[in-house]
Amino acid sequence: MTAMAPSQVVATAILFALTLYVLFGGADFGAGVWDLLARGPRATAQREVISHAIGPVWEANHVWLIIVIVLLFTGFPAAFASITTNLHVPLSMMLVGIVLRGSAFTFRSYDNAKLNDRRWDRRFSWPSVVTPVLLGIVIGAIATGRLATRPEQPVSLFSVWLTPFPLAVGLFALAIFSFLAAVYLTLETADPSLQDDFRRRSLISGVTVGILAYVVYILARTEAPLVVRGLGASSWGFVVRVATGTFAIVTLAGLWFRRYQVARAAVMVQVTLILWGCALAQYPYIVPPDLTVSGSAAPPQVQRLLIVTLAAGSLILFPSIYYLFRIFKVHTFHPASNRPGE
Amino acid sequence: MSNLLAARLQMAMSLGFHIIFAVIGIALPLMMVIAEAFWIRTGEDVYRVLARRWARGAAILFAVGAVSGTVLSFELGLLWPRFMEFSGPIIGLGFALEGFAFFTEAIFLGIYIYGWGRISPAAHLAAGIVIAVSGAASGVLVVSVNSWMNTPSGFVLDGNRATRIDPVAALLNPAMAAEALHMTLAAYAAVGLLAAGVHAALLRKDRTNPFHRRALAIALAVGGVASVAQPFSGDFAARVVARTQPAKLASMEGQFHTQRHAPLRIGGVPDPRSGRTRFALEIPSGLSILAYQDANAEVLGLNEFPPKDRPPVVVVHLAFQVMVACGMVMMAVSIWAACAAWRCRGVPDGSRLLVVLALTGPLGLVAIEAGWTVTEVGRQPWIIHKVMRTTDAVTSVTGLWLSLLVYTILYLVLGVIVVRLLMAQFQSSPGANEMAVRSGSKT
């Protein structure tokens, strides 16, 4: 690749942060879904694994979303204004979900009178279902290319997102988050029967992801033609689709043969490819059909300063995240049998 | 309800809610770290218990701070898209740096809260120090954005577009140092004295309890020092306001007419119709001296500004009086506690002092809410002082009263739950005999 314009670097950084939010923050929401669906003789044990797995890390995982927002309004202010105006309603509802999920989860961990546990459980779980759907709706609605992008254009509060395509993307997002969580959770416990519980959930949600991907694609042909054209027209569109499919198969095979490390690595690549495929398909638009990456960018000196800030910040950020995950996630890299104290 | 009013109320409510958790996120980590450092130095178990207790409270409060802060980041666009479209590139640097501060804080908070016993005590203490520093840094950075709204700089206005943007100059705007200093001290003063109030109340019921004695000592030290410094930093802030935002200063002081030897008004109710501030205790030339160090200095009155450029003077003046009154009481109580500590060479525990500490504990939070009202309402009708009016910034989305209603209910419910959880924490706080057993088993 030849030298990228500063605005392209910032756009890539936004995509990178969004990917990390989906891979980590998304999985925290997915874990909430499995908390809600905990069933059978091991329901309590399942909930314990979930709460253990996300307790120390959810707040850090959540910050990726804030990074996305900050980069968007600094680097592409017109896109931010258009998105927050047109999608006011689903974004507001999504925020209510984020507030309820985050606070209820923490309250549950710290409620001294354990009596209330069940109540917190439900409050933690329902927003975990609704919030990902709303996030997907927002992304889907942007892809349709129907957002009003100029101040003088009237905005409609509901008709841009209450249509089949954004709703399908919403369900797709929910399925992806649940799939990620289920796969990660297979490695969070040493108990083979709990592992099998999460394996079954992974397989079911993995197949659901596949079906919904197809539904989204069919709907996109009529509702998000710009994106579909982007995906179909270029040569890499085919490559990305084949690679996504391959990794999907590797993930399912890894689950089937209980090679959970393989499954986890493959699912992360699979989901990354889905996101990057969508982003590449939408390129060069940030909010189609009017706002392109280069056309809606803040002045280059701002973008350059932003890049320097990101680079400097990363020097602190990534070692810190590594340290956090080393303390709390190292057990998921060792075979279950030689884990101490479990 | 007009859309503009609903948007302003929702913004004010969200910020007023977030700031409580934000200041706790700034000051509580410092107190935890001090307690933990004492534990490492003295080996007295009571300090370890204290650090863990405070950390439990911090975990609840931080989560609410994080989610309410996330709401704010979106609300800037949901409610004020034109404002963000204009200023995003200018102030984004501050927010981006703040993003990294949040990250550091959230990461090390996870390590601190869940890492007891998993990492070495020194590493654990270091994690606490990182939280304390990054919490203060996030406060300073976000306040720099607010001070930019008060004293915009770092760009050149070309029609209604900003050109020659210099985000670094925007970050270091003229009001930044004063606001950031005053806000950071406010966090330590308010949270320190609030915690001191809680532990004073509990100590009164259980006089020999070493847990509450140590907690009171640390909280008083943090809150007291900051409370004594706070009026001086407030004076500094007021001088910056006098220089940069004369309409705000006139509203704070209820100064309707330009005047030399302007008096300092204590209390009083401004009456915009008659253009006078009634019932105030007036100190002759006080305002001229405080704002300009010169009794003969001229203080601009609201009459210099066309009516459409004047802030709502009643609200601003009353809020300012409330803040200053709280500040004076907090300083007095802190000095009293310091004298008592010096006299008894230990943690002061006279009944009267404990009662007063418990009663005045919440004043810092009151002062913070009042101070923000001064800053924000005093800037009206501008969202960016002299650059963009609040009316021109508000979103075109209609029906905002509904979102105002939803968020109000949401925050009320959250507030009630947080208070109940904290109450449960206080009730289960370790009793004297329990602490005695613990420290006995240690030695």
Ligand code: HDD
């Ligand atoms: C513990 C809280 C607290 C206390 C005791 C005080 N303040 Fe304050 N004040 C704040 C907490 C605060 C604040 C909430 O933190 C503000 C809002 C914006 C800011 O930067 O700080 C503020 C703003 C603020 C401003 C407006 C700054 C601006 O708009 O740019 C002035 C002039 C003062 N204060 C002055 C004072 C004085 C003279 C005090 C004397 C006792 C005082 N404050 C006590």
Ligand code: HEM
């Ligand atoms: C003067 C006002 C403010 C101060 C002093 C302040 C300070 C802080 C502090 C110290 C924290 C971390 C502690 C905690 O989580 O409790 C925090 C969290 C947060 N604040 Fe604020 N804040 C202020 C206003 C704002 C505004 C206006 C915004 C948005 C535009 C904002 C966005 C956030 C976000 C997104 C978080 C969550 C970070 C996380 O996930 O950990 N804050 N704030």
Ligand code: HEM
């Ligand atoms: C956390 C402490 C803060 C509190 C309690 C607070 C309080 C308020 C209040 C009362 C208003 C309504 C004023 C009116 O319309 O009459 C307001 C408006 C506003 N504040 Fe703040 N504020 C705080 C910090 C900040 C910070 C740090 C920022 C910058 C990012 C900010 C940005 C805004 C904006 C954009 C508005 C709406 C436009 C306006 O009314 O000027 N505030 N705030």
